[in-house]
Amino acid sequence: MIVADRKSLEEILAMVREKRKILIVGCRGCVTVCNVGGEKEVEILAASINLARKTSDQPIEIDTVTIERQCDNEYVALLKEGIGTYDAVVSLACGVGPQFLSEAYPNQLFFPGVNTTFFGGAVSHGIWEERCQGCGTCIIHNFDGLCPIARCAKSLLHGPCGGSSDGLCEVSKETLCIWDMIVKKKMEQGRLTDLLKVIEAKDWSSARDGGPRRSIREELIP
Amino acid sequence: MDEYKSGSNLEKILRAGHFAFTGECGPPKGANVEHLKEKFAHLKGMVDAVNITDNQTAVVRMSSLAASHLLVHEGMEPNFQMVCRDRNRLAITSDILGAHALGIRNMLCLSGDHQSFGNHTQAKNVHDIDSMQLIRLVTNMRDKGRFMNDEEIDVPPRLFVGAACNPFADPFEYRVYRLANKITAGADFIQTQCIFNMEKFRTFMHQAVDMGLTEKCYILAGVTPMKNLGMANFMAKFVPGMDIPDALKKRLKGVEKAKQAEEGIRFALEQIEEFKQMEGVAGVHLMAIEWEHKVPEIAERAGVLPRPTV
Structure with a gap:
């Protein structure tokens, strides 16, 4: 899923400083799963903004709504009724959400309430980790299902680098060295020879480097 | 004898079987x-080639290409370091052509320390290709006369190509295989990370010799003289991939502060003596960090002067 972190209350308050009536829109997709932009978090943010504005004697009117998916125009269209009556709309979806909203309602002002961080999952309760960078050409089968593009700080295709120590990345003691994991797995399973070759330079044109990407599935186009 | 790959002094020294000494x-x-030239002057005549570092530890400095060129101007030989952190394949390729055009004949291929260690921690890193692919890129340019996209090069660059190797990073059992891979990629010579843990290095060299790697590639052992105990502690803590045994720290601690530099140099000299005899070691790479003025003394006491000419 797409993982995000809530922006700080201070940052969101600064965004809506002059606004007197706002809408906070949640999303039941990834941000609900990673506990940052679902119904519950929308209500918490609304209460926090309300309290802060009351305390500073600048009361604000806040409506809230959470839709199925902000990355889907079918659901975005459901917001039609109220949009346009707000000074601002704060989206708690990933970066896709406020863009779909902005495109659907060009006259409404939108703010992102979260920082979209990565494609990943929860490794334990309350901790999410990156697993994919969306490079557009998956090669994880060559590395026993472990992605060095997303999980090596240098995206090395021939690791581990000289900074790998005790299974940890040189960049952070909190980060596992993915190459340590790849090498150990290959060694344990007697497939080290898989790594003893020079891999061709990666074609990054399928990644962000090739420009904004589109996926076209002819069979679904009416 | 085969034609030289680049005809650099370093290549000639190693090919002739001399024990190389690089700085x-x-x-x-x-x-x-002017300050750079002063540092160069300490090294003149003392070493076979001088590594010019490329924004080392991700701290921004004068470009390694420009500084290498200045060294050529001083009648000395650079080993132009290039990291993959700051350049994509276009910039890498054009800098290689530029290096050759400026009279540079050795190049060291590196991934580069992560920018989070340096002084521009908010920078975007590149890593379009990695050090293994960089070795392949530059040797293909030289040997096949082809760019990475297979287009032909009008006058290919001729560089003697080196790579780094850190026997002290983990997992240790894999390090010799990674070295083998760099040799497969085309590395002509290797300069190791600073060695302090001699026991581990001996084991590593045994493995390299057993695998026949030292027949295919020249290995230069990395030596860094410690200036004092503080430097040892700092490196152990802040420099990625450093293995500094407690015994060395104890040895430095065992002498009064004013004599720690001498003790550090003595340890380095003992290392160099052992490397001269060690099977598979073709030379020493002396990294006297911000201590260039000590190189003449160390070279003299190590008995590696005068440097041979080939």
Whole structure:
């Protein structure tokens, strides 16, 4: 899923400083799963903004709504009724959400309430980790299902680098060295020879480097 | 005898079977050419080639290409370091052509320390290709006369190509295979990370010799003289991939502060003596970090002077 972190209350308050009536829109997709932009978090943010504005004697009117998916125009269209009556709309979806909203309602002002961080999952309760960078050409089968593009700080295709120590990345003691994991797995399973070759330079044109990407599935186009 | 790959002094020295002795010099944090030339002067005649570091530890400095060129101007030989952190394949390729055009004949291929260690921690890193692919890129340019896209090069660059190797990073059992891979990629010579843990290095060299790697590639052992105990502690804590045994720290601690530099140099000299005898070691790479003025003394006491000419 797409993982995000809530922006700080201070940052969101600064965004809506002059606004007197706002809408906070949640999303039941990834941000609900990673506990940052679902119904519950929308209500918490609304209460926090309300309290802060009351305390500073600048009361604000806040409506809230959470839709199925902000990355889907079918659901975005459901917001039609109220949009346009707000000074601002704060989206708690990933970066896709406020863009779909902005495109659907060009006259409404939108703010992102979260920082979209990565494609990943929860490794334990309350901790999410990156697993994919969306490079557009998956090669994880060559590395026993472990992605060095997303999980090596240098995206090395021939690791581990000289900074790998005790299974940890040189960049952070909190980060596992993915190459340590790849090498150990290959060694344990007697497939080290898989790594003893020079891999061709990666074609990054399928990644962000090739420009904004589109996926076209002819069979679904009416 | 086969034609030289680049005809650099370093290549000739190694090919002739001499025990190589290379040095290192970090470009200034500024455009202070005079200071750089002063540092160069300490190394002149003392080493076979001087590594010119490329924004080492991700701290921005004068470009390694420009500083290498200044070294050529001083009648000395650079080993132009290039990291993959700051350049994509276009910039890498054009800098290689530029290096050859400026009279540079050795190049060291590196991934580069992560920018989070340096002084521009908010920078975007590149890593379009990695050090293994960089070795392949530059040797293909030289040997096949082809760019990475297979287009033909009008006058291919001729560089003697080196790579780094850190026997002290983990997992240790894999390090010799990674070295083998760099040799497969085309590395002509290897300069190791600073060695302090001699026991581990001996084991590593045994493995390299057993695998026949030292027949295919020249390995230069990395030596860094410790200036004092503080430097040992700092490196152990802040420099990625350093293995500094407690015994060495104890040895430095065992002498009064004013004599720690001498003790550090003595340890380095003992290392160099052992490397001269060690099977598979073709030379020493002396990294006297911001201590270039000590290189003449160390070279003299190590008995590696005068440097041979080939």
